[in-house]
Amino acid sequence: MTVTIGFVGAGGIAEWQHFDIVEARDDVEVAGICDVNQAAASEAAERFDATAYTDHEKLYDGEDLDAVFVCIPPFAHGPAEIAAAERGIDLFVEKPLALSVDRAREIHQAIDAADVLAGVGYDWRYSRGVERAQELLDGRTVATIEGRWWGGVPGDDGHWWREFEKSGGQIVEQATHVYDTVRLLAGDVEAVSGAGSHRLVDAVDFADSTSVTMEHESGAISHVSTTCAAEDHDAHLEVVADGATLRITEEEITGTVDGEDIEESFDVNPYAVEVDAFVEAVAAGDPSPIRSTYDDAFDTFALTMAANEALDADGRVQPAAIDDGTDAGEADQ
Template identity: 25%
Template sequence: MTTLKIAVIGCGSIAKHRHLVEYANHPEANVVAVCDIVDERAQEMAELYDANAYTNYETLLQEEEIDAISVCLPNYLHGPVTIAALKAGCHVLCEKPMATSQEEADEMIQVAKEKGKKLMIAHNQRFVASHEKAKKLIESGEVGRVYSFRSTFGHGGPETWSADGKESWFFKKDEAFIGAMGDLGVHKADLLRYILGEEFVEVASFIEGNAKENSDVDDNAVCILRTESGVIGTLAASWAYTAKEDNSTIIYAEKALLRLEDDPTYSLIVEYANGESVYYQLGQIQSNEDGGQNNTHVIENFIESIKNNTESVISGTEGMKSLKVILKALESSAENKIVRF
């Protein structure tokens, strides 16, 4: 297969530190165009990657011959721009959360199907080595039946990461739709579905905006979830973990307890009921502070699915199912009741 011609729409932090870096490092990808509403950002990335710069994505789609596109925009633009790119004949890798509603996600999936194009959602936690190992241990039956879980994703907030700092779209409801739950919670919803290998059927949640000033989105959330087989546990997402990031998951099973990303040295610790423990050094989970040094494997999986004409493990349908968990959690909090899927 010839080298894929790539465009990246949105040149903020996630594009700068993840998408563009990983495309540039991939032997079968060539970034030929970048787009950002802020001309200075677009020009900076265009110069760095020897690409053409645009401030209007529609113009880019009209003027460039593109094979695949990364959509790295504020949440409210994920759906419209993805659909436009698919209709223009491009494969699309869209940042999470994939959409702002179930209807929008369904339309994205439908258009991708109609156009025969790949739609992948950038849930990178599935590719973390400790998470992959934990899934294999559960699938093999080695740790026995899973009873419960606790998963957390929290840090000090997007102002330390976003290109616009405290003025970022992350804090504006009309652009972000949801806050910490869309930024971090949806990652954990996807991870838990992946590791447990089953869907959630009920949620009860408390979702608050109590940590950030000049913001009208959530910044702290705790959800209780139940799977179809009766596994119960908690998912927490927060922009109020000011001391350090917490990206850990604990799985409580019949024969062992699995600690994922809960120790600075060992990315997975398996504590067996018989008193034995196994410590795995599988590399560090990606963080906003690593400067893009750790490969998320998202780009290589996206390109592989295009090359081999296979569906990504994080297809549009998978992204929609993870989004649905968050939408139901929002409904639970708003209506102060347990919501069944």
């Protein structure tokens, strides 16, 4: 079966990863590409001998799509996903889901009502480093996780990432991968507390360094730090469980398990694994290959929104639930 897809968003992750991956598959046809920038849409469409659009509804109505990749900035999420779901088109949505819990719920409701497949771009879940960590931690009690996402500031002056109202800040837009992997390994979070500072990077209008502690329903505790003031990129997790102490990235895992040192590295592109799984799911009409569904990704999104709130809160903040109709709020003082 050939899976016919479209793209909403022709820059960023689509241009960096997804175009190459789908182009390498002989069972995928790219029929149309939409971008608010006509030149970007036309250039990408020419690559695939596809049709260029600047309106996602015209893309959906003009092509017979099995699925669409929604690869747009955080502030733009909502209309493209809802319109696709209403037309019965399966969705691959790049993170973060939105910039408000209410908007993410609205999208989820449309997906749920239409009963379409929806995967979210948490590529760490498809990395061999995280897969191996899950294998080594299977059956063990996780006590604590320490995570970090340290790096610099993306884009040039005026780039949307640098504005909190457009990106949601570093926790929501970048470190969400680390928060998602913490949830994957330690379970859902019942409360968060944290602090942030803005001392070094004038190019952003949000905290350039954050420190957030999480209390998990499992009894584990975890901590994630972020900064966009670092000279080099460093994103990893360190896990302590019974009989295992691990350091995890997408590409490698090191540590000690049951008294034995381990050091393993991997040369697998998690983005390719992620896209392959989504295409397989769409072709079969079976969501099981998708490791990050929209409803599960909502819990990570709500966690990062609670983490942002905790930076300024006096007390612990409880992440919002997908169906409780409330935003994150203080759990106690």
